[in-house]
Amino acid sequence: MTTTITSTVLDATGVTMRFGGLTAVRSVDLTVNSGEIVGLIGPNGAGKTTFFNCLTGLYVPTDGKVTYKGTVLPPKPHLVTQAGIARTFQNIRLFANMTVLENVLVGRHTRTKEGLWSALLRLPSFSKAEAASRERAMELLEFIGLAAKADHLARNLPYGEQRKLEIARALASEPGLLLLDEPTAGMNPQETRATEELVFAIRDKGIAVLVIEHDIRFIMNLCDRVAVLVQGEKIVEGPAEVVQADERVIAAYLGTPFDGAPGSEEAAEVEAAEAHSTTSSEGDDQ
Amino acid sequence: MTTNTTTDLTKSPSAGTSPLIPLPPALARATTVLGSAVALAGTFLAWTWTEEFPGNLTVTGYPGGLQILTLIGSALTLLFALSGYGIRGLGWLTPGGTNSPVLLLALGVLGTTGYAMGAISDELGGLVNLEPGAWVSGIGALIATIGALGLPYDQPYDAADPTPDLWGKIRKFGGKARHALSAPEPGRAKELPAWAEILIIAAGFGAGLYVFAYGIGTEYSELFIGFLIIAGFGFTAVNRAGLLKRLSALTAKHRNVTLAAAFAAAICFPFTQSNDQFALIGANILIFATVALGLNVVVGLAGLLDLGYVAFLGVGAYAAALVSGSPQSTIGVHFPFWAAVLTGAAASLIFGVVIGAPTLRLRGDYLAIVTLGFGEIFRITMNNLNGNSGPDVTNGSNGIPNIPDLEIFGFNLGVPHDVLGTELTRSGNYYLLMLLFTAIVVMVFRRSAESRIGRAWVAIREDETAATAMGINGFRLKLLAFALGASLAGLAGTVQSHVSYSVTPEQYQFAGSVPPNSAFLLAAVILGGMGTISGPLIGAALLYLIPAKLQFMAEYQLLLFGFALMLLMRFRPEGLVADRRKQLEFHETGQLDVPEGTALPDGATGVAKAGA
Numbered sequence: 001m002t003t004t005i006t007s008t009v010l011d012a013t014g015v016t017m018r019f020g021g022l023t024a025v026r027s028v029d030l031t032v033n034s035g036e037i038v039g040l041i042g043p044n045g046a047g048k049t050t051f052f053n054c055l056t057g058l059y060v061p062t063d064g065k066v067t068y069k070g071t072v073l074p075p076k077p078h079l080v081t082q083a084g085i086a087r088t089f090q091n092i093r094l095f096a097n098m099t100v101l102e103n104v105l106v107g108r109h110t111r112t113k114e115g116l117w118s119a120l121l122r123l124p125s126f127s128k129a130e131a132a133s134r135e136r137a138m139e140l141l142e143f144i145g146l147a148a149k150a151d152h153l154a155r156n157l158p159y160g161e162q163r164k165l166e167i168a169r170a171l172a173s174e175p176g177l178l179l180l181d182e183p184t185a186g187m188n189p190q191e192t193r194a195t196e197e198l199v200f201a202i203r204d205k206g207i208a209v210l211v212i213e214h215d216i217r218f219i220m221n222l223c224d225r226v227a228v229l230v231q232g233e234k235i236v237e238g239p240a241e242v243v244q245a246d247e248r249v250i251a252a253y254l255g256t257p258f259d260g261a262p263g264s265e266e267a268a269e270v271e272a273a274e275a276h277s278t279t280s281s282e283g284d285d286q
Numbered sequence: 287m288t289t290n291t292t293t294d295l296t297k298s299p300s301a302g303t304s305p306l307i308p309l310p311p312a313l314a315r316a317t318t319v320l321g322s323a324v325a326l327a328g329t330f331l332a333w334t335w336t337e338e339f340p341g342n343l344t345v346t347g348y349p350g351g352l353q354i355l356t357l358i359g360s361a362l363t364l365l366f367a368l369s370g371y372g373i374r375g376l377g378w379l380t381p382g383g384t385n386s387p388v389l390l391l392a393l394g395v396l397g398t399t400g401y402a403m404g405a406i407s408d409e410l411g412g413l414v415n416l417e418p419g420a421w422v423s424g425i426g427a428l429i430a431t432i433g434a435l436g437l438p439y440d441q442p443y444d445a446a447d448p449t450p451d452l453w454g455k456i457r458k459f460g461g462k463a464r465h466a467l468s469a470p471e472p473g474r475a476k477e478l479p480a481w482a483e484i485l486i487i488a489a490g491f492g493a494g495l496y497v498f499a500y501g502i503g504t505e506y507s508e509l510f511i512g513f514l515i516i517a518g519f520g521f522t523a524v525n526r527a528g529l530l531k532r533l534s535a536l537t538a539k540h541r542n543v544t545l546a547a548a549f550a551a552a553i554c555f556p557f558t559q560s561n562d563q564f565a566l567i568g569a570n571i572l573i574f575a576t577v578a579l580g581l582n583v584v585v586g587l588a589g590l591l592d593l594g595y596v597a598f599l600g601v602g603a604y605a606a607a608l609v610s611g612s613p614q615s616t617i618g619v620h621f622p623f624w625a626a627v628l629t630g631a632a633a634s635l636i637f638g639v640v641i642g643a644p645t646l647r648l649r650g651d652y653l654a655i656v657t658l659g660f661g662e663i664f665r666i667t668m669n670n671l672n673g674n675s676g677p678d679v680t681n682g683s684n685g686i687p688n689i690p691d692l693e694i695f696g697f698n699l700g701v702p703h704d705v706l707g708t709e710l711t712r713s714g715n716y717y718l719l720m721l722l723f724t725a726i727v728v729m730v731f732r733r734s735a736e737s738r739i740g741r742a743w744v745a746i747r748e749d750e751t752a753a754t755a756m757g758i759n760g761f762r763l764k765l766l767a768f769a770l771g772a773s774l775a776g777l778a779g780t781v782q783s784h785v786s787y788s789v790t791p792e793q794y795q796f797a798g799s800v801p802p803n804s805a806f807l808l809a810a811v812i813l814g815g816m817g818t819i820s821g822p823l824i825g826a827a828l829l830y831l832i833p834a835k836l837q838f839m840a841e842y843q844l845l846l847f848g849f850a851l852m853l854l855m856r857f858r859p860e861g862l863v864a865d866r867r868k869q870l871e872f873h874e875t876g877q878l879d880v881p882e883g884t885a886l887p888d889g890a891t892g893v894a895k896a897g898a
Contacts, residue, residue: 078759
């Protein structure tokens with residue numbers, strides 16, 4: 001990449017989240033540098049979304065520290081967003097009965113300061129800020145290709161566009177780090193490709209991206225670095241190819257081969273036995 | 287196989303398209319015109335022989351009371367029916383449906399006339415008390431209705447239920463009846479010069495003011511019931527004819543003009559009422575409506591269900607009463623009005639923050655229950671601050687009576703004044719003062735709703751977790767909505783204490799017989815339409831006016847109110863006035879997002895096919 005100085009955007013050290021007796025996330029360290037796309041993968045229930053919620057202040061981690069560009073993040077979601085981390089949700093959480101444009105404008109909330117008095121008295125600064133917000137929101141809609149549908153209700157958009165709109169809404173808060181929680185879930189291959197392009201374009205705007213995904217091909221194409229979370233613990237972190245080849249990762253997804261994995265001989269034996277038992281049972285029937 | 291074929295054969299293709307009464311269209315229309323003309327003529331004859339029935343229906347050639355309602359209704363039926371002939375100059379009446387408004391109006395005339403005949407014979411003891419005029423109008427209305435039932439549908443109808451059993455027939459009949467009353471959306475209006483559009487808006491509001499003032503001014507309940515029947519059917523008819531859609535398109539275009547026109551019409555109201563009692567109803571409606579609009583900030587925008595909202599009205603009223611200089615006030619001070627208003631609003635604001643700060647951490651049902659509790663706590667506290675159970679602040683259940691009338695810039699609101707040759711009564715004065723407050727609240731609602739803050743409220747209502755993830759401080763904004771709503775109610779309370787001369791704890795209940803109480807406030811918001819400005823105003827007007835006018839039904843008030851709410855929630859869950867968002871939410875037709883004017887005219891597809 002052309003970025004000469006890579007600085008750490010997000011630094012999570014020893015993040016632990018316990019719910020009563022259950023430890024959902026156990027002492028996870030993760031850093032995201034500027035201009036980087038980092039993937040977070042793991043089987044279902046590995047604690048990926050819980051880890052996200054710890055980063056964004058929805059949960060207060062039981063233990064550990066999260067810093068964003070050197071400052072410790074406050075444990076409140078709106079303050080985290082204000083600091084510069086924006087997120088999307090695994091199950092789309094748009095403001096369904098607001099228009100597309102309004103959804104993006106809500107995303108601008110932290111970057112505008114107009115209060116109630118300013119709105120009631122309609123000070124000149126109010127209309128200026130409102131116009132600027134609208135312009136910025138329309139730019140974002142252009143960027144994701146939804147400008148023509150600005151006045152539609154968010155709930156009436158097709159699924160893929162709802163995902164895109166959620167990303168636009170997150171981008172509206174001018175984040176330095178974007179957290180995407182399964183952005184391609186439920187998408188067809190074309191839509192997944194388009195999302196890939198979109199994430200690259202976001203990275204090119206200078207926004208670091210941390211993405212949870214199950215689609216391994218998507219992760220391999222996209223990510224500079226991949227971390228694998230299994231049962232709340234980070235087991236591997238590294239470039240995509242390394243992670244893909246790692247035994248522990250394969251074990252986590254597919255299970256471990258037991259001692260003395262069946263060779264071809266044993267396999268043939270088993271098959272023969274099966275074939276025998278089926279024919280004999282057929283004979284019994286007659 | 288065989289059964290399938292038989293059902294297919296028995297299903298007549300035209301079964302669904304025939305109107306409820308199969309008549310040739312020309313005959314049906316002529317019958318309607320004739321019937322409504324007869325009904326119109328009948329109103330000029332005497333309906334009964336004695337003046338014992340209110341409204342004096344005995345004079346030939348001079349319609350009065352209920353006759354006027356029949357007269358107006360049948361005249362409108364005649365107009366709309368003639369418009370169906372395509373007479374030049376009447377086409378503007380029916381841009382949407384042509385025949386369904388006629389049917390609705392004919393039903394309205396039949397209802398009013400029938401009700402009048404029933405009321406006369408009931409009160410005077412028998413049908414013999416009806417003079418020929420009543421029979422002429424009644425039969426005319428019946429003929430008009432029969433004719434209107436024979437008119438073809440406005441929209442093509444496909445009967446989807448061919449089951450031949452009795453239940454199927456009933457359902458089919460119901461479907462046909464519903465369909466006969468439905469109408470297509472009006473097409474796009476012709477461009478008119480701006481002054482003409484503004485004139486139309488002014489005329490629309492003028493007509494609205496006239497109807498409303500007539501309703502308030504009805505002097506006996508028979509006339510009010512007749513008014514309700516004809517107004518209900520007439521309003522639906524005008525809606526089906528597409529005139530309301532046209533008008534609302536214009537009002538959306540000229541929003542400031544619309545607000546000004548509505549305000550001007552509202553200012554004119556007290557000048558139409560010479561009777562102080564009716565002007566008082568107007569003032570009370572405004573108080574109720576203003577508080578409902580304040581509640582709409584909390585419920586409609588931020589989505590916080592507040593069941594104790596009337597307490598904030600009470601805080602404002604008590605605060606204003608205490609500083610009003612009333613001899614029974616425990617604080618012997620007399621603030622000027624502006625200071626009293628500020629005191630009332632500030633007291634409500636503080637009370638709102640004090641209640642909101644602990645409760646707004648709750649969501650949904652829990653919040654509703656807690657606010658309900660706080661509303662009751664307020665009333666009981668006011669009862670107990672009587673010197674026995676606590677310090678003497680509010681005189682307990684006696685309340686604070688003898689609140690003096692206001693005097694603003696030397697203008698005493700307590701005595702009648704002559705303005706432009708018309709007498710403005712005491713209640714008229716207060717009505718105008720309250721109107722100023724209503725205007726302020728309307729402005730506050732509108733401006734806050736269309737701002738960053740208003741969007742954040744709606745976002746919280748939609749999905750609080752997502753809203754906080756977008757950087758919205760949920761608690762702070764909810765508290766802001768709560769406090770703003772509270773201080774708006776407090777404003778209204780300061781005027782209310784002066785209008786009603788006294789404040790007592792029993793005025794501020796959860797549910798009671800006199801409208802400004804928490805249950806009715808919430809009902810006004812939901813009935814009118816959440817999140818809109820005109821919705822709560824209309825809802826409050828109806829909820830106040832109907833019980834105030836129909837006092838003989840006071841015992842059944844809550845029962846009827848419950849029925850009305852159930853019917854409304856079944857047939858129009860978005861409220862009487864729906865904002866676009868709510869309409870899309872409840873009626874998913876999938877075409878509401880299509881921009882205007884792209885729909886093809888009915889014949890277009892057929893023509894294309896024929897050409898191809």
